Amino acid sequence: DDGDSSLNTLTEEDIQKLISSSKEAMKYAYCEYSNFRVGAALLAEDGSIFTGCNIENVSYSLTTCAERTAIFKAVSEGHRKFKAIAISSEVKDSFTYPCGACRQVMIEFGQYDVYVSRPDSAWQHTTTQELIPHFFSKKALRSVQKAKIQN
Amino acid sequence: DDGDSSLNTLTEEDIQKLISSSKEAMKYAYCEYSNFRVGAALLAEDGSIFTGCNIENVSYSLTTCAERTAIFKAVSEGHRKFKAIAISSEVKDSFTYPCGACRQVMIEFGQYDVYVSRPDSAWQHTTTQELIPHFFSKKALRSVQKAKIQN
Amino acid sequence: DDGDSSLNTLTEEDIQKLISSSKEAMKYAYCEYSNFRVGAALLAEDGSIFTGCNIENVSYSLTTCAERTAIFKAVSEGHRKFKAIAISSEVKDSFTYPCGACRQVMIEFGQYDVYVSRPDSAWQHTTTQELIPHFFSKKALRSVQKAKIQN
Amino acid sequence: DDGDSSLNTLTEEDIQKLISSSKEAMKYAYCEYSNFRVGAALLAEDGSIFTGCNIENVSYSLTTCAERTAIFKAVSEGHRKFKAIAISSEVKDSFTYPCGACRQVMIEFGQYDVYVSRPDSAWQHTTTQELIPHFFSKKALRSVQKAKIQN
Ligand SMILES: [Zn+2]
Ligand SMILES: [Zn+2]
Ligand SMILES: [Zn+2]
Ligand SMILES: [Zn+2]
Numbered sequence: 001d002d003g004d005s006s007l008n009t010l011t012e013e014d015i016q017k018l019i020s021s022s023k024e025a026m027k028y029a030y031c032e033y034s035n036f037r038v039g040a041a042l043l044a045e046d047g048s049i050f051t052g053c054n055i056e057n058v059s060y061s062l063t064t065c066a067e068r069t070a071i072f073k074a075v076s077e078g079h080r081k082f083k084a085i086a087i088s089s090e091v092k093d094s095f096t097y098p099c100g101a102c103r104q105v106m107i108e109f110g111q112y113d114v115y116v117s118r119p120d121s122a123w124q125h126t127t128t129q130e131l132i133p134h135f136f137s138k139k140a141l142r143s144v145q146k147a148k149i150q151n
Numbered sequence: 152d153d154g155d156s157s158l159n160t161l162t163e164e165d166i167q168k169l170i171s172s173s174k175e176a177m178k179y180a181y182c183e184y185s186n187f188r189v190g191a192a193l194l195a196e197d198g199s200i201f202t203g204c205n206i207e208n209v210s211y212s213l214t215t216c217a218e219r220t221a222i223f224k225a226v227s228e229g230h231r232k233f234k235a236i237a238i239s240s241e242v243k244d245s246f247t248y249p250c251g252a253c254r255q256v257m258i259e260f261g262q263y264d265v266y267v268s269r270p271d272s273a274w275q276h277t278t279t280q281e282l283i284p285h286f287f288s289k290k291a292l293r294s295v296q297k298a299k300i301q302n
Numbered sequence: 303d304d305g306d307s308s309l310n311t312l313t314e315e316d317i318q319k320l321i322s323s324s325k326e327a328m329k330y331a332y333c334e335y336s337n338f339r340v341g342a343a344l345l346a347e348d349g350s351i352f353t354g355c356n357i358e359n360v361s362y363s364l365t366t367c368a369e370r371t372a373i374f375k376a377v378s379e380g381h382r383k384f385k386a387i388a389i390s391s392e393v394k395d396s397f398t399y400p401c402g403a404c405r406q407v408m409i410e411f412g413q414y415d416v417y418v419s420r421p422d423s424a425w426q427h428t429t430t431q432e433l434i435p436h437f438f439s440k441k442a443l444r445s446v447q448k449a450k451i452q453n
Numbered sequence: 454d455d456g457d458s459s460l461n462t463l464t465e466e467d468i469q470k471l472i473s474s475s476k477e478a479m480k481y482a483y484c485e486y487s488n489f490r491v492g493a494a495l496l497a498e499d500g501s502i503f504t505g506c507n508i509e510n511v512s513y514s515l516t517t518c519a520e521r522t523a524i525f526k527a528v529s530e531g532h533r534k535f536k537a538i539a540i541s542s543e544v545k546d547s548f549t550y551p552c553g554a555c556r557q558v559m560i561e562f563g564q565y566d567v568y569v570s571r572p573d574s575a576w577q578h579t580t581t582q583e584l585i586p587h588f589f590s591k592k593a594l595r596s597v598q599k600a601k602i603q604n
Pocket of ligand 3: 405
């Protein structure tokens, strides 16, 4: 499932450690509306780990997911380069992949490993790029903006 | 690029018509902050077409994209089954694929054709599923919710 | 409740007509996750009415509300000046006011009347400005952006 | 400006400390698209402070604000009761109040003090409730959901 763009650079031990952090993060999930807990753990380039959980809102649309919470925490502490993110949920018979909103936020900070897990600690590997093929890039946005300023 | 899940059921004439509608829709883009116009045209199962443009907001985060505008219009008029969506933008040297938020909203209504275009009317084909591999399904969410109600 | 900034320029007949449109719009609500229906009807300056309903998403955060659906529809058809918006829901013993996300999208297009209703057709009046006091303006954003370009 | 619901329970010294934290948080703002920095500092009931900055995204709509970043960080570390939040930006001649999305996320965790500041450290006081009058409550949502389950 990895395609040829895959990195998968972590050791099994590091993967298990990251998944374990993502599982622990589930305990703080604020999921009053879905009753569904998700956790994430983000490994920054310097080795530090930032965890996140889903945080819901009565308006539904202002909910954030575990993955975005972890990324926002890391970026707000000065980190913008990441090695991997692990994701856990309560779904038993399948692996919980991120929603489209999180995929877009993940790819904003480049290509890195994604480990999606099950409660029994089984995991699958993918990458931020595989999750959002042909993603819209800053370069494309800026090409239009520059062309307009020049005219 | 299509993979084996691709539909690509439209005739070249219908594709050009849909792309043309998506280009026209760009004229109403409210893009005060990005200065970047995007248009979309959504073909419902009954043959009706719903167009959309990007509509931005001073808070950035409350911006909507052309694709979501088109889908929201169609759903609010009673449509939930779609054949295809076409997307246009001002980017000249690449095809404008949807952002992750739009991919997630697109797949909520199932598998259908996606045609991304360039200003010179060249296009590429993909599908809603190809754009968000391993998407998180209602089934997974409900499996957890049901298990909790039973306990 | 209106404060001194209130407009309330519609006749009772027009208010009832707008509320009635917002109630009808509830029938197309796609509310698989909340089981909660909301409708909105937006009166544009030229007298045309655009309706909207809530459209939810398995990811929760990609849900849109009835009010935003109505506004996005109108803007995507070339309207940017509005007289009033009416909102209906299934809540019986209180009036359903818009969420913060919708308030921000509503004020992007200026000051106009807001009529929130109950299933028994009772209504309360407010305005887009009253709903988001001290809203963050384009002017403030641009003052910073201009200062940076000049340096 | 405070109305009668205002708390304003912090000492001038604590307010200045919180504003100062929110200013420092601006340094990590990821604002590639707006070129506009915002910082926030959230005081939890136990005295700990969580800071946040705006983190933008090429898709605009997946941007998060400083206020939400701070709240998400705190909640993901187990905090759900707050005393106050301070907000700073680069706008010189007015106070930067939160966007509607942030107001909705702020009120999800109840009534507390909000201090909006200017670069010269002048500040204004308001509260989470004043910023979103007649906010939509969980109670209203649940009244509808319960009525449907009973039928
Ligand atoms: Zn997500
Ligand atoms: Zn999009
Ligand atoms: Zn809303
Ligand atoms: Zn905000």
